[in-house]
Amino acid sequence: MSREFSFDLLKQDDQSQARRGRVHTRQGTIETPVFMPVGTQGTVKAMLPESLKEVQAQIILANTYHLFLRPGHHLVQRLGGLHRFMNWDRPILTDSGGFQVFSLGDLRKISEEGVRFQSHLDGSSHTLTPESSIEVQQALGADIIMAFDECIPYPSSREYVLDSTRRSSRWARRCKQAHRAEDGSALFGIVQGGMHSDLRAASVEDLLEIGFHGYAVGGLSVGEEASLMYDVMDWTLPLLPADKPRYVMGVGTPENLIEGVSRGVDMFDCVMPTRNARNGVLFTTFGKISIKQARYLEDPLPIDPACGCYVCRNYSRAYLRHLYQSGEILASVLNTHHNLHYYLHLMEEVRQAIEAGRFLAFKNDFYRRRQAATPAAAEDAL
């Protein structure tokens, strides 16, 4: 508990904005750039904590909205906090609940005070405010706490974006005041401003004035073109202080991660590897495959011949297709294991490349493998 949150910038790439860093939290150290698997309801779906460690997960994300409603943050607190509850002793970042609450549409009402909403589980009424969001996150025992903000829908009018971003700044200040920093947890601010460079800059200015342990870029991966997402990163990231971690929320595909790293992002989270896994969509060095396809019916190869994960070492595509077609739980277990390994191993390779001063070469290689190497080519290479 006594360890202060801090960030070491270990190396700045000289051909891109990519950076190699280390985040120190009260619950342990995180090597960056890092991808954080999402554990919505106090479990990364289909993964044992030991399996998460096997794929080298350093930190996971938990959802405040879901845990607030069920089983409730007070219950989790009385049982010793989320780490103990879910048997995960590495760092946990919690989102603020804002993203889910704002997504409820007709079931929520926004005011300056906060958001009144109805539970998607039983229709019961609740309110989340900047203060209560921080309280919930601290009761859960999060090591990194996110400010309560609005993730602005896309597209929105400039006027709406301006009003919302200003309100999020006011809420960010209230979050900072509500946060009890003495427990050693860190508080991150979230840059909004929609797809407008001047509003992003204004948001950054507001947050820097308040001061946070780290800065997130929110409001991305909301349906915009990838090029626009990268534009927003290009406008925003250079404005953030180099000595604090930078987190782009809810992003994204493997390509998004590589592009984000190139632009100086340190932290990512996304449900993509876990959700896709449960739908039979698997990430490989040569692109995505859908394991349900008939072409894999009798295929003795592993998902990705270039992958060294537990699943690829032990199971054929034919078996994984059989499990998926049969609706077996093990399909989700094995597919999730592979996909998380893919994401986390990719970030491990990224870190090594930055350290070795060959990130751009790695990036080129990453794209070359995905474009040139069809599954057939990858198989021929064996």
Place this chain on the structure above:
Amino acid sequence: MSREFSFDLLKQDDQSQARRGRVHTRQGTIETPVFMPVGTQGTVKAMLPESLKEVQAQIILANTYHLFLRPGHHLVQRLGGLHRFMNWDRPILTDSGGFQVFSLGDLRKISEEGVRFQSHLDGSSHTLTPESSIEVQQALGADIIMAFDECIPYPSSREYVLDSTRRSSRWARRCKQAHRAEDGSALFGIVQGGMHSDLRAASVEDLLEIGFHGYAVGGLSVGEEASLMYDVMDWTLPLLPADKPRYVMGVGTPENLIEGVSRGVDMFDCVMPTRNARNGVLFTTFGKISIKQARYLEDPLPIDPACGCYVCRNYSRAYLRHLYQSGEILASVLNTHHNLHYYLHLMEEVRQAIEAGRFLAFKNDFYRRRQAATPAAAEDAL
């Protein structure tokens, strides 16, 4: 492949029919009495092979009917057999498919040749005969193969039981002729005869004349009273040769296992621990509990304070209830792990008790714990 199937009777209890033995298969050795987890579709639901080993599973059962229909035994064979397909290198026993096929009701038609039936998956027509059942099981690569028989419904008329049992005997002879023993696999005959002691005796006589590597008692756990099940065991087991393994199929509760062992049974299988787990019903030394009950909402204790399994060492009832209520995959994973540990650890204790000549004391203790020790008492004892 060269190792011959054999059975060593290591110790015969002198106060009961309980016996401690060792089954040698081409795929490894099995300490008996043994419980075999059920892996219907080429996976013990929700369990990694490594987790099965962690709970000390020595052998698993796979279902011929399911694997015959999907993915098909030829496919499994071309991919190197079921062991390789599912990444399980310990022994596998396959049932004959008869149980499932006969359960199809209107979808099946019995003749002397075999059973014609429609797939529950897509309505397609298939036939299983004694010969084809053995062929399928050998293609799958089973180490222990079961004869194709009818599991007689209960209740049935004496006339039906007599006819069916005679037909099963004729089929058993055809199975013996069809079995290619040179691959080192073992073939077990199955005693039928319903709930009639003379028909059980006649069935045993037929099977002994044919000669098998081991003998199963089928047609139990079909809705009869437990006392009648034990009567059938009492009539049948003494007629079986002491130097061959004895397997009671589809049984059962922990009490059924203890009673079966007392009567000289060496092998058991049942979906009970795995299926119950997925429904939130957990086995403990003090009886069954349903984890969904509100009483466990904030309960910090493990499922069973007397259990040393991975789940009980790391998770609270409150967390397991939360996972179950949230419909999380991890609920099935953890509950199944605990229940299989319970069953397999119980059998380990049984084996130790027989070896030490204290099986009856163990049995008394088993019942005392379940009757006296309420959950509250078990908790107070901590």
